[in-house]
Amino acid sequence: xxxxxxxxxxxxxxxxxxxIVFRYGLSSFLENRAYSLVWIIAVIYFFFNFFIGWYxxxxxxxxxxxxxIGFRFHFATYLLFNTVSVLWFLFDLHSQFESIRxxxxxxxxxxxxLLIHFVFYLIARKNTIKGLNKEEIFD
Amino acid sequence: xxxxxxxxxxxxxxxxxxxxxxxxxxxxxSLKDGKKYVDxxxxxxxxxxxxxxxxxxxxxxxxxxxxxxxxxVDFETGKGNxxxxxxxxxxxxxxxxxxxxxxxxxxxxxxxxxIKNLIIKED
Numbered sequence: 590x591x592x593x594x595x596x597x598x599x600x601x602x603x604x605x606x607x608x609i610v611f612r613y614g615l616s617s618f619l620e621n622r623a624y625s626l627v628w629i630i631a632v633i634y635f636f637f638n639f640f641i642g643w644y645x646x647x648x649x650x651x652x653x654x655x656x657x658i659g660f661r662f663h664f665a666t667y668l669l670f671n672t673v674s675v676l677w678f679l680f681d682l683h684s685q686f687e688s689i690r691x692x693x694x695x696x697x698x699x700x701x702x703l704l705i706h707f708v709f710y711l712i713a714r715k716n717t718i719k720g721l722n723k724e725e726i727f728d
Numbered sequence: 729x730x731x732x733x734x735x736x737x738x739x740x741x742x743x744x745x746x747x748x749x750x751x752x753x754x755x756x757x758s759l760k761d762g763k764k765y766v767d768x769x770x771x772x773x774x775x776x777x778x779x780x781x782x783x784x785x786x787x788x789x790x791x792x793x794x795x796x797x798x799x800x801v802d803f804e805t806g807k808g809n810x811x812x813x814x815x816x817x818x819x820x821x822x823x824x825x826x827x828x829x830x831x832x833x834x835x836x837x838x839x840x841x842x843i844k845n846l847i848i849k850e851d
Binding site: 726 | 748749752790793794797798799
């Protein structure tokens with residue numbers, strides 16, 4: 590199955606930029622104890638991700654309707670967000686109020702969710718030929 | 729509902745169901761006829777089906793991308809009239825085999841003498 594599509598790559602680029610900006614904002618606001626701004630940047634970050642996921646996901650489906658119940662995008666999101674977070678700590682860019690344990694906790698719990706998604710993806714894949722839904726190939 | 733209305737509604741409901749999935753057969757037939765670019769496929773399908781099949785270019789592109797991904801159709805680029813290069817689509821070996829088998833199993837039935845007579849014969 591063609592997993593890494595053009596639109597997924599675009600999504601990954603935008604998502605990485607978003608994750609870096611979010612991490613920067615989060616660390617800066619926490620360092621300056623501007624807690625209300627932390628909420629604002631978190632909400633903006635949520636809507637930004639929702640928008641790019643919607644936009645590139647829709648385009649991806651229109652180009653080639655791979656039937657993966659969103660798993661490729663979810664997996665890419667998980668990988669990129671956690672990589673950016675770990676690197677943020679490795680390069681010592683975090684605030685004094687952040688702990689790498691939080692990053693690992695998020696990766697663990699999100700990972701469980703991702704694993705459940707993966708199981709559903711494997712089930713959905715049974716109804717596909719080369720990643721395309723059998724019922725939609727000749728419709 | 730008078731009988732004429734009932735007749736046309738039944739006919740269009742039947743035709744709507746019947747046409748679903750037929751586009752693939754028409755596309756494959758047009759490519760069996762020879763390499764074509766998207767607009768030529770559209771014209772072939774519409775003309776040869778007496779305009780009972782109508783297909784939009786965007787929907788054709790989407791369908792061809794699916795078929796190419798599956799390996800039943802491929803394309804080569806060739807010169808356009810005046811504009812940019814065109815994608816000329818053709819059936820792959822797998823595509824030819826798929827079409828032949830499909831016709832043999834599902835279309836050839838209608839050429840059976842008895843069925844053919846029933847189709848042609850008037851009441």
